Amino acid sequence: MDAIIKSFPQRPEENSAADVSAHHPKPTVERPSREEAEAAVRTLLRWIGDDPEREGLLDTPKRVAKAYEEIFGGYSADPVEELGRTFEEVAGYDDLVLIKDIPFHSHCEHHMVPIIGKAHVAYLPDGKVVGLSKIARVVDIFARRLQTQEALTAQIAGTIQSVLNPLGVAVMIEAEHMCMSMRGIRKHGSTTITTTFTKAFKMNTEEQTRFFNLVNNGRRS
Known part of the structure; x- marks a missing residue:
């Protein structure tokens, strides 16, 4: 897992009420013995x-x-708590923070078979940052629940946006679904890619391009 911190000129926020997915705290259900x-x-x-x-x-x-x-x-953990401690002494740093290639294992909520992939998460701080391991922990908590990849992507982005209130969040997930590889169409090796952007990333395609370029930096063509 690589952690990349790059400095870019800050883009003005075009819409402070950008669409933000609501975070999903720890579910509460009656559990059998x-x-x-x-x-x-x-x-x-x-x-x-x-x-x-x-x-x-x-x-x-x-x-x-x-x-x-x-x-x-993940059902026994609260991702909001993981993001509770932030740091404001960052020497004025307020540009892109990217944690890429975060490996995860999840399970499809339709067939309860594995989803195996990696997540790339970036945010634009607004005066405070969070420990890099906390971002990876948020990915892990949501992944360790029954999921669809689309929901997983939105939950990670929505929680970071809701709790940290940065200028924007970008999340990209690449994963192989065993419900396609092991059963049904049985196409081994196919990859699904999903993305979610909030605020500055959602409103500014140049910020999205920077995000994609950094995620792909160093990869073989």
């Missing part, structure tokens, strides 16, 4: 035609439940 979750796994094992009582599957329900706690740990 661990025993109920393990029983559900045993039901699925029988449904696919296997025997949950055979030796190799005896502990599988427990392992799956434990794995799900980690894989879907």
